[in-house]
Amino acid sequence: MPPKDETQSLTHDLLRRAHSPDSANRIYSDKIQHRPLFLKPSSPPPSTARDARRKARHERRKRAKALKPKPLSARERRNLQLYRLPKEGQKYSIFAPLNNLWIGYIREILGTELYNGGQGAAAKLSAADFHGAEVEVSRSRCPSRVGVRGIVVKDSRFTFEIITRQNQVKTLPKEGTMFRIHVPAPDAAPVQKPFCFEIHGDQFQHRSSDRANKKFKHHFLKKL
Known part of the structure; x- marks a missing residue:
């Protein structure tokens, strides 16, 4: 240096x-x-x-991903029977409060259209969740299903699973079936007439989560 x-x-x-x-x-x-x-x-x-x-x-991110539990696969959910209604729970009285909650939910969605209906009500109903709704088969290709009524406990893509007042669990296919639903008006309403509408099961062959973002189009409907 x-x-x-x-x-x-x-x-x-x-x-x-x-x-x-x-x-x-x-x-x-x-x-x-x-x-x-x-x-x-x-x-x-x-x-x-x-x-x-x-x-x-x-x-x-790697630590957060390691801490986050891995979602169950479809096979694991079936093996655990997560969507199976246990026998001790197959009672109409258990699901009656769920129906009351659904009535409040659908009244809030419809608002003033609960009394006059129209296209606005149809658009809201097509995207609504029907778990807890009390449905009745009004028309069907299978005559024995007409008149069957119960609370929806499972709304899958192709079927409604309901529980009847007789504590029976029934699986109703949506294809070729029309369902009628009554929504009672609130007690303070000036008109006490219930709001009644029908569902075309052929157009409801979607999961409830998928219907929220789906735009329904007019189709030719076969006579039942």
Whole structure:
């Protein structure tokens, strides 16, 4: 390593090549002399800092993903019988409060259209959830199903599973079936006539979660 005097003279010579002697002395005293020389960077460069932040985010997401439980597969749900109604729970009285909740829910959705109906009511009903609704088969290709009535305990893609007043669980296919539903008016309503509407099961062959974002179109309906 060259001595300090030789380093200073070399620095002065380089500065004098580009500047006058006075400017070279001033630059040396202001910008070079007594300035600290960092042998190690005081902070990482921007690229290294970005990589560190990116790595930290990746680690946090990885830990959060490890803590989040893995969703059950369809086979595991079937094996656990999550959607099976136990025999001790097959009672109409158990689901009667659910029907009362559904009536309040559908009244809130319909609003004033509960009394006058119309296309607005049809659009709202087509996207509504019918778990807890009391449905009655008004028309069907199978005559023995006409008149069957009960509370919907499961609304699947192709069927309504209901429980009747006789504590019987019945599975009603939507295809080729029309369902009638009565919604009683509130006690404080000026007109106490219940709001009645029918569902064409052929157009309701969707899960309740899928119907919320689906736009229904007019189709030719076969006579039942």
